[in-house]
Amino acid sequence: MDTGAADALLICEHCDTVYRRRILVRGEVARCARCAAELERHQSLSVNAMLALVLTAMIVFVQANMWPIVTLGLNGQFSATTLWGMIITMWQQQAQVVSVLAAFTLFFFPMTKMLVLGWLLWFARRGRRAPGFVRLMVGLHHLGPWTMSEVFVLGALVAIVKAHNYFDVVADPGIYAYAALTVLITIFAGVDLRQLWVLTRDGQA
């Protein structure tokens, strides 16, 4: 399916310069000589390692969403919230736009991304393309920057500091789960998913 000649070339997305592809060794990053954008980096994670990361992220994600994030205390009264508690409250407070934004960027998109990745990687372990491979890969690309869990973690930190002036603040397990999720996202940030196009072949489907 791939013509060998096309695989040997590489085009810089940021300035359209054409390069001959070179095998990179561990730690190497290929940069464009014209615009200095990153062309490719050595992918040190195997498919199995990526799958393990995604599965871990799924478990942490479930915890981050189930458990309360922070508890506030004021004169013996307590108030806690989960992510969905926050989304629902915003809807009820006439900020439906914010509610929908949060629901998608913090819940639906991250969840979709993990499920799709898990599905694709599960098949990629044997070098196969999962059913729906092409469409899912295109979908993943378009999901792009619309997952914002790491921004939310920083936001929670700011909210805690702000609330700390007026309330007793207790960090709940949810915030730790979110912190762990951020670490996983950061590890995954260097992964170029486009390698799956090359690593897998049309076995069936």
Added chain:
Amino acid sequence: MNTLPRAADLGLIGCHVCGQVCKDATNAGLPDGDTLACPRCGSALHRRKPDSYSRTWALLIAAFILYIPANLLPIMRTASLNDIDDNTIISGVVELWVKGSPDLAVIVFTASIVVPMLKFFSLGMLLLSSRAGSDWARPQRAKLYRLVEFIGYWSMLDVFVVALLTALVRFSLLSRVEPLPGVIFFGLTVVLTMFASMSFDPRMIWDGRNSND
């Protein structure tokens, strides 16, 4: 001055979705109106993103219009027994600086004020200079675009802060936090600027007049 070959000159197109290098068959008898599709992932192929200038301008201007009420209107109300306090973005930063921690105030200030402003100025400047085919500071402009693209979504920070505080501070009469319209305008501004930077095609930075002639 540059001898690095460019895809458009070699009759190649890089697929923006999957990275595949494709032959540009636009001039090879393709029926009018039909777009070229990537043989690997089926996405439409474009030498440059379609209508990049007008789309980016439209989104950028829309974002800027929404950014005005986002800053002028309060984003959050803090109500307690004897006091109602409405916060704008900037007063929230000031409060954090005075009462909380200056380091976080700097982060919020960067995310809510510096980043959106940087986006408006940078994208506007990139659009004007690329349109003019200017070869001024091209590597720096390319770098600026990548910076804008990378940090863009962190502006959502303040929106999440307001949302979380609203959900947390619910002590009936004693103390409540409510979102105010400013936060909605701000959320929309961030989304629109993200779309704007996505629709800008950084390859245009390098498409000077001299390379076409």
